[in-house]
Amino acid sequence: MNIDAGAEVVERIRGAVRSTRGELNIIGGLGGFAGLVELPHLKNPVLVSATDGVGTKVLIAEALGRYDTVGIDLVAMSVNDLITTGARPLFFLDYLAVGRLDPEKAAQLVEGVAEGCRQSGCALLGGETAEMPDLYTGGHFDMAGFAVGVVEKDAIIDGSRIEAGDAVIGLPSSGVHSNGFSLVRKILEVNGIGYGDELPGVGPAGEALLQPTRIYARDVAALLQAADVRAMAHITGGGLPENVPRVIPAGRTARIDLSRLRTSPLFDSLRRLGNVASGEMLRTFNMGIGFVAIVAASDAGKAQDAVPGAVRLGEIVSGTDRIEFIKR
Numbered sequence: 001m002n003i004d005a006g007a008e009v010v011e012r013i014r015g016a017v018r019s020t021r022g023e024l025n026i027i028g029g030l031g032g033f034a035g036l037v038e039l040p041h042l043k044n045p046v047l048v049s050a051t052d053g054v055g056t057k058v059l060i061a062e063a064l065g066r067y068d069t070v071g072i073d074l075v076a077m078s079v080n081d082l083i084t085t086g087a088r089p090l091f092f093l094d095y096l097a098v099g100r101l102d103p104e105k106a107a108q109l110v111e112g113v114a115e116g117c118r119q120s121g122c123a124l125l126g127g128e129t130a131e132m133p134d135l136y137t138g139g140h141f142d143m144a145g146f147a148v149g150v151v152e153k154d155a156i157i158d159g160s161r162i163e164a165g166d167a168v169i170g171l172p173s174s175g176v177h178s179n180g181f182s183l184v185r186k187i188l189e190v191n192g193i194g195y196g197d198e199l200p201g202v203g204p205a206g207e208a209l210l211q212p213t214r215i216y217a218r219d220v221a222a223l224l225q226a227a228d229v230r231a232m233a234h235i236t237g238g239g240l241p242e243n244v245p246r247v248i249p250a251g252r253t254a255r256i257d258l259s260r261l262r263t264s265p266l267f268d269s270l271r272r273l274g275n276v277a278s279g280e281m282l283r284t285f286n287m288g289i290g291f292v293a294i295v296a297a298s299d300a301g302k303a304q305d306a307v308p309g310a311v312r313l314g315e316i317v318s319g320t321d322r323i324e325f326i327k328r
Helices: 003-018 057-064 070-085 103-120 181-190 205-209 217-226 239-247 265-274 278-284 297-306
Strands: 045-053 088-098 123-131 141-152 167-172 229-234 252-257 289-295 311-318 322-326
Touching: 045 070, 057 070, 057 141, 057 181, 057 205, 070 088, 070 103, 070 141, 070 217, 070 229, 088 103, 103 123, 103 141, 103 217, 167 252, 167 297, 181 205, 181 265, 217 229, 217 289, 217 297, 229 239, 239 252, 239 278, 239 289, 239 322, 265 278, 289 297, 289 311, 297 311
Parallel strands: 088 123, 252 322
Antiparallel strands: 045 141, 088 141, 167 289, 167 311, 229 289, 252 311
């Protein structure tokens, strides 16, 4: 590890890390061996954790030399999982692996992580940077991280209260988010489209694809205030068909009307260029819906009002399939 470069990175990111603390009581400062945080005062607190990476989206950031967005993606992928339980994000830690430590590049990546933490309302408690030239060559890098949150035990949201008639509410995505990039890169390669080239009907390909994953922490907080939320799902790899059933109890089916999806031109362009079947698109990408909440039928309107762009995708019915797609 280049010790001088490592020390420079710590100094560069000090302000960004400090900016994420908010009201959380962090004990100690940046540079120690571990991070310490005092838990908020709850009657019966349950810690919730989630971990993830960014996947091959980092290759696009690398190709464009733009490193300010994938840190947001990194936080989003863990925090969006964590909040499905109704938990409040508390803190996040990141791991950055590089072949050669470039302080400017590392600082941009960590500053992106800090921005994701600010959007999530959690603290960037610490992290690790590893320099491994034998493993990461040619400027390659990878990122991983995990989030920890807390929820009152009697407020955990797990889908157990879902009833027939409940409304399925979809929250809009900001683009491809951080899943399906192996297919995206293959589509561009086959069509000879570079990241700086125009994607038909969209604009510069790289700019569209590097749109950071939307973080739904504030949206979920608004939903929990406005409606009786009974289950939530983060729409990642596997799309709606794989992720919504994870929160549906036995004997219930989420009936989703595909005509209510608000698919962006980006997905339409990828589908045409790659000649991808509609079913495969639905199982690979979020198709414009990055998060799903299931709420009491009487609160459907309140839930939609709480989050701009939210759409009622369908309802819960009795059944054994857990998910069913229709198109009116």
